[in-house]
Amino acid sequence: MVRDPLMHYAEARPPLSMTNKELVAYLHPDLFIPELKARSKMDAIGRMVGHLVDKGRIRDGRIVLEALKTREKLGSTGIGKGVAIPHSRSTVTDSLTLLFARSTEGIDYSAIDEKPVHLLFMILAPHQEKSSEYLPLLGKLVEITRDANVRKRLLKVEDVASIAEILDKARAK
Amino acid sequence: MLQDLDLMIREMTDQTTASQMTRIGFEVDAVDNLHDARQDLSRKIDPDLLSTYTRLMEKHPRAIVPVRNNVCLGCFLKQPTRYNATDEKIRRCNHCNRFLYFI
Numbered sequence: 401m402v403r404d405p406l407m408h409y410a411e412a413r414p415p416l417s418m419t420n421k422e423l424v425a426y427l428h429p430d431l432f433i434p435e436l437k438a439r440s441k442m443d444a445i446g447r448m449v450g451h452l453v454d455k456g457r458i459r460d461g462r463i464v465l466e467a468l469k470t471r472e473k474l475g476s477t478g479i480g481k482g483v484a485i486p487h488s489r490s491t492v493t494d495s496l497t498l499l500f501a502r503s504t505e506g507i508d509y510s511a512i513d514e515k516p517v518h519l520l521f522m523i524l525a526p527h528q529e530k531s532s533e534y535l536p537l538l539g540k541l542v543e544i545t546r547d548a549n550v551r552k553r554l555l556k557v558e559d560v561a562s563i564a565e566i567l568d569k570a571r572a573k
Numbered sequence: 574m575l576q577d578l579d580l581m582i583r584e585m586t587d588q589t590t591a592s593q594m595t596r597i598g599f600e601v602d603a604v605d606n607l608h609d610a611r612q613d614l615s616r617k618i619d620p621d622l623l624s625t626y627t628r629l630m631e632k633h634p635r636a637i638v639p640v641r642n643n644v645c646l647g648c649f650l651k652q653p654t655r656y657n658a659t660d661e662k663i664r665r666c667n668h669c670n671r672f673l674y675f676i
Binding site for chain 1: 574576577578580581584585590593594596597598599600601602603604606607610634635637638639641646658674675676
């Protein structure tokens with residue numbers, strides 16, 4: 401098999417390490433849904449993918465949706481305490497993308513603790529990344545959202561600047 | 574897309590990635606479900622296309638590669654300008670033969 405030219409970049413990075421500032425760099429005003437209207441897990445994922453299409457981040461949502469649905473077959477990405485991190489790599493994106501959505505009402509997501517999900521972070525990554533930040537980003541979000549105070553504050557944010565401030569100052573629990 | 578599924582299976586059966594996923598807190602113990610999904614999906618694909626795809630996957634890490642600014646991101650060589658996102662045809666790179674996806 402021919403070796404991928406970008407793989408050595410990926411392998412050079414220490415696994416699962418990311419600073420708060422690196423995480424915050426993935427936030428973008430276009431990539432925040434203040435009130436996600438969805439009733440079920442697939443409805444939520446579908447609407448979030450639709451948002452990425454609307455904002456021009458991906459051209460074809462169907463392929464991404466399939467990848468995310470398939471990922472859910474491995475086990476729920478609803479990690480408990482009202483947080484879900486649907487994630488997948490996909491051929492149809494060429495950059496690591498983070499979309500944050502909030503549901504005040506809560507979504508029946510089949511989370512591991514079976515509680516409704518209020519905070520959703522969707523991560524979409526290409527199969528190849530120069531900086532290999534997909535798993536570190538995933539790990540950082542899990543780490544930060546373990547903090548009840550962070551979760552409580554994220555439920556009340558109005559804009560991306562406030563989200564950035566919360567995530568930047570968050571400490572690992 | 575078959576490639577996303579194949580690469581997901583490859584990633585989840587890689588011990589380093591699987592252990593990192595577990596360390597983060599995600600379950601990855603239902604890989605059999607992915608194999609089932611792959612079988613279902615591959616039945617729906619034209620056999621000739623599937624055979625080409627399989628050969629390319631044996632040769633390269635990816636059989637379907639993105640195209641940006643008319644450059645194949647598999648081999649980084651320029652593609653004809655008539656290849657574009659509105660094109661309904663299945664296009665392959667003139668140089669490395671991989672299937673092209675226009676981002």
